Amino acid sequence: MHFSRYNLILPMKENPRFPYAIMNSLSGAFDLVQQPEYEKLSALQQGNPVEDKEFLDYLLQRGYMYHSPKEEEDRLHQRWPEFQEALQESAPQVLLVPTYGCNLACAYCYQNGIKQKTQLMSKEVVDVFFDHLKKQFPNKKPFITLFGGEALIASERQKDVIDYIVKKAAKGGYAISAVTNGYDLIDYLDILEQAEVKEIQITLDGPQAVHDVRRSTANGKGTYERIMLGVTEAVKRQIPINLRMVVDKSNYEDLVTLAEDLDKRGWLDLPVQRFKTQIGRNYELFECYAAPQHLLDQAEHWAMFVELAEKYPILKKLHQPEFKGIHHLVQTGELYLPSYDTCPACKTEWVFDLYGDIYGCTATTGQDEYKLGTFYPDYRVRQRDVREWQERSVLTIPKCQDCDVSLICGGGCGAVAKTKTGQIQSPDCRPIKEILTLGLKYYGDELLKMGY
Numbered sequence: 001m002h003f004s005r006y007n008l009i010l011p012m013k014e015n016p017r018f019p020y021a022i023m024n025s026l027s028g029a030f031d032l033v034q035q036p037e038y039e040k041l042s043a044l045q046q047g048n049p050v051e052d053k054e055f056l057d058y059l060l061q062r063g064y065m066y067h068s069p070k071e072e073e074d075r076l077h078q079r080w081p082e083f084q085e086a087l088q089e090s091a092p093q094v095l096l097v098p099t100y101g102c103n104l105a106c107a108y109c110y111q112n113g114i115k116q117k118t119q120l121m122s123k124e125v126v127d128v129f130f131d132h133l134k135k136q137f138p139n140k141k142p143f144i145t146l147f148g149g150e151a152l153i154a155s156e157r158q159k160d161v162i163d164y165i166v167k168k169a170a171k172g173g174y175a176i177s178a179v180t181n182g183y184d185l186i187d188y189l190d191i192l193e194q195a196e197v198k199e200i201q202i203t204l205d206g207p208q209a210v211h212d213v214r215r216s217t218a219n220g221k222g223t224y225e226r227i228m229l230g231v232t233e234a235v236k237r238q239i240p241i242n243l244r245m246v247v248d249k250s251n252y253e254d255l256v257t258l259a260e261d262l263d264k265r266g267w268l269d270l271p272v273q274r275f276k277t278q279i280g281r282n283y284e285l286f287e288c289y290a291a292p293q294h295l296l297d298q299a300e301h302w303a304m305f306v307e308l309a310e311k312y313p314i315l316k317k318l319h320q321p322e323f324k325g326i327h328h329l330v331q332t333g334e335l336y337l338p339s340y341d342t343c344p345a346c347k348t349e350w351v352f353d354l355y356g357d358i359y360g361c362t363a364t365t366g367q368d369e370y371k372l373g374t375f376y377p378d379y380r381v382r383q384r385d386v387r388e389w390q391e392r393s394v395l396t397i398p399k400c401q402d403c404d405v406s407l408i409c410g411g412g413c414g415a416v417a418k419t420k421t422g423q424i425q426s427p428d429c430r431p432i433k434e435i436l437t438l439g440l441k442y443y444g445d446e447l448l449k450m451g452y
Contacts, residue, residue, distance in 0.1 A: 001056065002066045003044045005404055009033065010437050013444020021440055021447070025407035026076060027063020028335045032447070076338075080395065083340045090348055092142040095179075096129065097121075097353035098161055100149040100366055104181050105218045108246070108282050120157060121354035123164050128376045129352055130168050136350075143198050144169050146178040147351070147362065154184035163191045170195035177201070179362075181215065183223050185230030189237060199240040202231055203280075205247070206254035207261060214251065235267060241275050243267075248282040248294040252304050255279070259318035268317050277319045279305065299434035306442050323439025324408050324432055330446045342410030346372070346389040360389050363415035370415070388424050389414060397425050405432035 006026045012018050018032035022041060033041065040050045044065070050056065059065040066072040098121040102109075133142070144165075146152070151162065169176050175196040178188075182202035192200070204227065205214045212222030234241055243262075245255060262268050267275050281301045282294070296304065302321060309315040320327055325336045341347070345360030352358055353366065356376025364370035372389075373381030394400035394411050403409070411417070412428025420428070440447070 002069050002072060003047075004064055004066060004072055005402065006407060007041075007045070007064055008404060008433065008436065009038070009041055009045070010433065010440055012447070013441045015444070015448060018448065022064065023335065023436075024063050025335065025338055025405070026072070026079065028337070029062040029064060030329060030335055031062065032451075077395075079338050080340060083337055086337055087341075087348065091140065092137065092347075093145055093344075093349050094133065094137075094142040095145045095147040095349070095351040095362060095365070096151075096165065097147050097149060097351065097365060098151055098165065099153070099158065099354060101153065102148060102150040102181070103153050103183055103217060104150065104215055104223065105220075106181075106215045108214075108248075119354060121161055121165075123161065125354060125356055125376050126161070126165055126168060128356070130172060132352075132375045132379065133172070133174070141172075141174055142350075143175040143177060146176065146180070147365065148179070150181055150183075151178055152180045152182075152184050152188045154187040159187065159191065162188065163194075166191055166195050181223070182227040182230050183217070185227070186233055189230070189233055189239070193237070193239070197239050199242045200234060201242040201244055202227065203244045203246060204258060205245060206251045207257040210251050210254045210257075214246075232265070235265075235270070235275065238274060240273060241267075242278065243275070244278045244280050246280045246282050247301070248296055249304075250294045252296075253308060255315060255318065256308065256312045259312075259314045263314060263317060279319055279321075297431065299431040299438070302435055302438050306438050309442070321439070321442065323442065324435050326436060326439030326443050330443045330450070333450065336408075338407040339410035340395060340407065341393040342412060343389070343392055343414035345392075345414055346386050360386075361415060363413060392424055397427050399427050403427075405430075408432050408436075 004024055004026065006024050007022060008024070009020055009022050012021050012032065018034055020033040020038045021030065022033050023030045037055070040052060040055055043050050044059075056065065060067075063075075066075070099119065101120075146162065146165070166176060175198045176192065177198040177200065178192065179201045185200065185202065203215065204224070205211045208222065208224040211224045215223055217223060231241060231243075245258065247255065259268070281296055281298065302323065305315065305321060322328065329335055343361070345364070349361045350358065351361065351365045352375055356374045358372045358375055358381060359365050359367070359370055360372055372385050373379070392411065392414055394403070394406040394409075397411050400406040400411055409427070409430050409432050412430055414424050414428070417426045417428040418424050420426070
């Protein structure tokens with residue numbers, strides 16, 4: 001008998017009946033565990049025999065045990081097509097960068113190294129981009145995300161180009177979204193509404209006094225009030241908003257005041273299809289000018305959220321963290337499919353910029369060493385480089401082969417991995433067990449009610 005290498009036995013939220021939970025990312029099983037069961041599981045994990053046939057049969061049935069290591073390895077490869085099929089069902093995202101120029105001077109901007117690229121996309125390049133989309137995606141339409149730099153700067157030239165892009169998208173039947181700092185959003189709503197708007201992502205880093213320090217214009221002017229004008233009008237028009245908050249140790253607690261403001265406006269009562277949130281972590285990628293002592297790792301980030309949310313319940317209304325699938329489990333009663341790959345580059349994500357250059361994902365956009373080829377003036381792509389991104393998964397990364405959390409981590413971010421090691425086929429390891437444990441604590445009451 002073989003105890004699955006993907007079994008995770010983790011502490012539950014403190015309660016008298018079920019001190020632990022067991023989960024398996026390959027089989028998708030999750031069970032609450034009583035103390036006697038925990039002792040048997042611990043024995044099996046250490047390679048010691050357990051004389052309880054009924055218990056062992058249950059473990060076999062749930063995928064916590066296999067008759068042999070080979071049976072588990074076969075199951076690992078059997079579920080790979082299932083993951084690929086689910087990936088194919090999602091619409092690909094194509095990001096279009098009309099400029100790398102920006103009207104803000106955020107202290108932590110990871111694109112500082114490419115800010116010298118301030119030109120604007122020409123309509124000729126736009127035309128070639130849309131012609132290329134038909135060839136690269138003949139059977140399934142992607143959605144187009146306006147990206148930058150800052151895609152929505154309210155100069156007449158840039159508004160004309162964005163208007164041209166949106167009209168072409170509408171004519172071609174492409175939905176659009178935008179990642180924007182929101183400063184000039186109010187000037188773009190009429191333009192964007194000419195096509196189907198999937199969502200607009202906007203960043204606020206706290207209440208006005210905090211946000212205006214972290215995300216000011218180049219001449220030091222605050223941006224909060226003008227951003228809120230645009231968001232208010234977008235919400236009024238029922239345009240889906242994805243509000244992102246970038247946090248570190250210096251502004252985490254300020255989320256409370258921001259949440260109270262958003263709640264007063266009624267936005268936290270809107271359905272998630274109209275208003276959703278994400279809490280992003282300020283971290284180093286290529287360049288980062290934030291004070292390093294303020295940065296948080298992923299586990300610290302979510303531990304701080306859990307601590308604050310217990311003290312200030314408004315944060316639970318502001319955002320419902322995923323905790324690597326625990327929230328999904330609470331919502332659906334099931335774990336996610338095994339995640340063989342969490343790097344979207346050249347699979348579900350592509351980036352095309354104003355110079356005719358092609359990149360694999362948002363993280364590598366504008367970084368010359370990550371350029372994969374061109375779509376303008378000629379289409380030339382280094383297929384070997386593209387294949388290396390496309391083939392990256394926990395089945396190909398050597399260090400992921402025996403990792404017990406690989407099917408949750410999915411190898412992490414390929415760009416971060418390459419930046420750290422120089423190799424795409426290397427992992428960007430995440431503190432998965434720590435985050436799952438936080439999730440079991442945070443959503444523990446709901447899981448206990450579900451009675452696994």
